[in-house]
Amino acid sequence: MMTRMSAMLPINTRGMWIGTFHGLCNRMLRAHHRDAHLPATFQILDVADQLASIKRLLKAAGIDDEKYPPKQVQNFINGAKEEGLRANDVEAHDGFQRRLAEIYALYQDQCDREGVVDFAELLLRSYELLQRHAPVREHYQRRFRHILVDEFQDTNRLQYRWLRLLAGGGAAVLAVGDDDQSIYAFRGANVGNMADFERDFSHPEVIRLEQNYRSHGHILDAANALIENNEGRMGKNLWTDQGHGEPVRVVESLSDAAEAQWVVGEIQALIADGKSRHEIALLYRSNAQSRVLEHTLFSAKIPYKVYGGLRFFERQEVKHALAYLRLMENPHDDTAFSRVVNFPARGIGARTLENLADAARQGNTSLYGAVARVAGKGGANLAQFVGIIDRMRFGTQNLPLPEIVSVMLEDSGLTAHYKLEKEGAERLENLDELVNAAAAFNADEPVDPELQADVLTPLAAFLSHAALEAGDNQANEGQDAVQLMTIHASKGLEFEAVFVTGLEEGLFPHENSILEQSGLEEERRLMYVAITRARERLYLGFAQTRMLHGQTRYPLRSRFLDELPAPALKWITPKVSRVDEASYDRASAWRDSAWPERTRSAPARPAAHQGYAGGSQAGIEVDGQVFSIGQAVEHARFGEGVILALQGSGTQAQAQIRFAQAGTKTLALGVAKLTPR
DNA sequence: GAGCAACGTGTTTTT
DNA sequence: CACGTTGCTC
Numbered sequence: 001m002m003t004r005m006s007a008m009l010p011i012n013t014r015g016m017w018i019g020t021f022h023g024l025c026n027r028m029l030r031a032h033h034r035d036a037h038l039p040a041t042f043q044i045l046d047v048a049d050q051l052a053s054i055k056r057l058l059k060a061a062g063i064d065d066e067k068y069p070p071k072q073v074q075n076f077i078n079g080a081k082e083e084g085l086r087a088n089d090v091e092a093h094d095g096f097q098r099r100l101a102e103i104y105a106l107y108q109d110q111c112d113r114e115g116v117v118d119f120a121e122l123l124l125r126s127y128e129l130l131q132r133h134a135p136v137r138e139h140y141q142r143r144f145r146h147i148l149v150d151e152f153q154d155t156n157r158l159q160y161r162w163l164r165l166l167a168g169g170g171a172a173v174l175a176v177g178d179d180d181q182s183i184y185a186f187r188g189a190n191v192g193n194m195a196d197f198e199r200d201f202s203h204p205e206v207i208r209l210e211q212n213y214r215s216h217g218h219i220l221d222a223a224n225a226l227i228e229n230n231e232g233r234m235g236k237n238l239w240t241d242q243g244h245g246e247p248v249r250v251v252e253s254l255s256d257a258a259e260a261q262w263v264v265g266e267i268q269a270l271i272a273d274g275k276s277r278h279e280i281a282l283l284y285r286s287n288a289q290s291r292v293l294e295h296t297l298f299s300a301k302i303p304y305k306v307y308g309g310l311r312f313f314e315r316q317e318v319k320h321a322l323a324y325l326r327l328m329e330n331p332h333d334d335t336a337f338s339r340v341v342n343f344p345a346r347g348i349g350a351r352t353l354e355n356l357a358d359a360a361r362q363g364n365t366s367l368y369g370a371v372a373r374v375a376g377k378g379g380a381n382l383a384q385f386v387g388i389i390d391r392m393r394f395g396t397q398n399l400p401l402p403e404i405v406s407v408m409l410e411d412s413g414l415t416a417h418y419k420l421e422k423e424g425a426e427r428l429e430n431l432d433e434l435v436n437a438a439a440a441f442n443a444d445e446p447v448d449p450e451l452q453a454d455v456l457t458p459l460a461a462f463l464s465h466a467a468l469e470a471g472d473n474q475a476n477e478g479q480d481a482v483q484l485m486t487i488h489a490s491k492g493l494e495f496e497a498v499f500v501t502g503l504e505e506g507l508f509p510h511e512n513s514i515l516e517q518s519g520l521e522e523e524r525r526l527m528y529v530a531i532t533r534a535r536e537r538l539y540l541g542f543a544q545t546r547m548l549h550g551q552t553r554y555p556l557r558s559r560f561l562d563e564l565p566a567p568a569l570k571w572i573t574p575k576v577s578r579v580d581e582a583s584y585d586r587a588s589a590w591r592d593s594a595w596p597e598r599t600r601s602a603p604a605r606p607a608a609h610q611g612y613a614g615g616s617q618a619g620i621e622v623d624g625q626v627f628s629i630g631q632a633v634e635h636a637r638f639g640e641g642v643i644l645a646l647q648g649s650g651t652q653a654q655a656q657i658r659f660a661q662a663g664t665k666t667l668a669l670g671v672a673k674l675t676p677r
Numbered sequence: 678g679a680g681c682a683a684c685g686t687g688t689t690t691t692t
Numbered sequence: 693c694a695c696g697t698t699g700c701t702c
Contacts (some may be wrong), residue, residue: 021692022692119691119692120692124691154692183691186689186690186691187692285687286688286690291693308688345679345680349679468692469692486690486691488690489690508689510689510690511689512688512689513689522690526690549693550693551693
């Protein structure tokens with residue numbers, strides 16, 4: 001972004017602060033770490049680090065992690081922080097919540113002791129800094145006379161308050177947002193910030209941007225019609241003067257594999273037509289869906305690039321390496337310490353670590369600080385580990401960053417370890433890549449000259465970078481490749497041709513979201529985002545069978561397809577490939593009956609979405625008992641459930657049933673004892 | 678304490 | 693399916 005700004009503007013951009021809220025808060029906290037009561041070397045915990053930290057805490061405090069699941073504790077803490085609440089401020093309505101608040105307090109103590117901050121803490125700390133330190137606040141209020149916030153609908157309450165503080169000196173604020181593209185409520189985003197903005201900031205002026213310069217008419221019509229189904233919108237209607245363009249293609253496939261096959265075939269045709277690969281995007285609801293697509297693209301030798309998924313800095317070996325680097329920066333970082341104290345294995349087992357944790361608690365010190373207090377063989381091994389860390393710390397002080405990383409990889413034993421591992425080749429490559437990333441990283445973020453800020457070591461700056469960026473931009477630059485990503489990751493981007501796959505109930509909208517209206521509406525906004533990524537050509541695909549969690553599912557077509565306007569659509573059924581012929585009869589049988597009416601009518605809001613199931617039948621009879629999709633049933637062991645799909649007949653008949661308690665199961669109807677309810 | 682096999686369990690989206 | 697946890701053996 002900085003590069004692009006510099007190229008576009010005739011002014012010097014070096015004084016501008018450009019970044020995510022988290023990035024800017026990090027920067028501010030680095031510059032004022034003393035006022036923020038943080039050590040100069042504070043490290044950032046990503047989601048996984050935070051979870052590990054919580055688990056460690058629960059164990060140390062002897063708290064039952066069955067009763068207080070670490071994930072839930074994590075959500076509680078982050079939720080509170082995003083509302084600007086410290087442990088003391090949390091309103092607890094029952095004993096359970098009171099206990100959670102206590103755990104929150106303990107967790108915060110632990111973080112403070114270790115000199116680490118989680119993502120939400122970056123924001124909250126920075127907010128408190130501005131609030132409590134008038135000189136700092138006034139400095140930034142004077143310094144930033146103009147503030148622009150993009151994707152404003154994705155800001156949370158704390159970010160909003162942070163912004164108000166920062167702009168409190170009368171800065172001109174421009175907020176750009178689209179309430180229909182709010183897709184991060186699940187992590188605390190508050191669309192209400194848009195309305196609050198109009199209320200709270202002086203002389204608000206609202207400019208509606210309704211002319212769309214990106215997508216052709218049919219695509220916009222589809223997007224507009226879909227989003228109409230949401231309630232409580234601020235309201236807008238996109239239009240274009242580019243004409244209708246091509247219809248939106250809706251593609252039905254027999255299986256997820258067949259869908260991928262068809263997509264790849266179509267991509268080959270597009271490329272043959274002269275389209276660039278990087279102008280073609282494959283979007284999906286969840287990362288797991290990329291596998292089939294990747295596999296098929298790979299077989300077809302089409303270059304592709306996957307964004308997101310398991311990201312570079314989140315890979316196991318990279319996290320191990322980062323933990324060593326963190327210990328070199330701050331040996332009292334217990335999270336990092338625990339992660340690698342026995343990796344590679346050095347004879348330090350659970351027993352020794354328990355002794356160490358006890359010693360640390362008694363001496364009120366970090367694990368690193370308590371090593372000398374552990375006796376015996378374990379103690380000797382620990383001392384050896386500390387020796388390695390200290391040698392790396394002091395032996396690399398004046399080396400350039402990439403060399404620090406290289407030395408660490410050798411001295412820690414990571415390289416040696418992965419050389420011996422049979423699947424270690426790729427991991428070694430990633431560790432090499434980490435050295436490259438360090439070399440490519442330039443830590444010359446301009447620090448405010450007016451502040452006598454402590455200069456970050458290049459290593460500390462690199463570690464922040466690793467935590468905040470997670471390696472999204474690691475795409476092979478220059479390579480013309482088809483773009484694969486989740487719809488979330490696609491926001492803000494655009495492509496000539498877009499494929500959205502997996503438009504199936506349970507997947508998109510996701511089954512965890514369909515029970516509540518707010519969840520369903522967020523899914524719909526997600527679909528809206530997906531549609532509006534396309535400039536000229538849009539494909540929407542769904543499959544009759546899909547492999548999920550290792551078992552085949554027979555999903556219903558997504559309700560969102562039924563919400564699109566028929567005149568903007570063109571339905572396509574791919575020719576059946578030889579592989580799929582076996583299942584073809586069944587498929588065509590229902591298509592003849594159920595398909596045409598449903599597709600043409602496209603009710604604006606189907607009262608009860610019953611749809612059909614791909615390879616599955618609408619109804620089935622077994623031993624005189626009739627089962628149908630959507631029917632409520634009861635099972636002796638699993639309790640109440642709803643039939644999601646039916647397949648086969650006679651003794652082969654199976655039903656996929658979603659049970660309220662037991663989850664989704666596939667049962668043989670001839671065997672399972674089901675009673676209709 | 679290490680390493681392996683069996684088992685169970687959840688499992689969306691992310692700064 | 694893919695991960696983590698548990699239990700077992702050496």
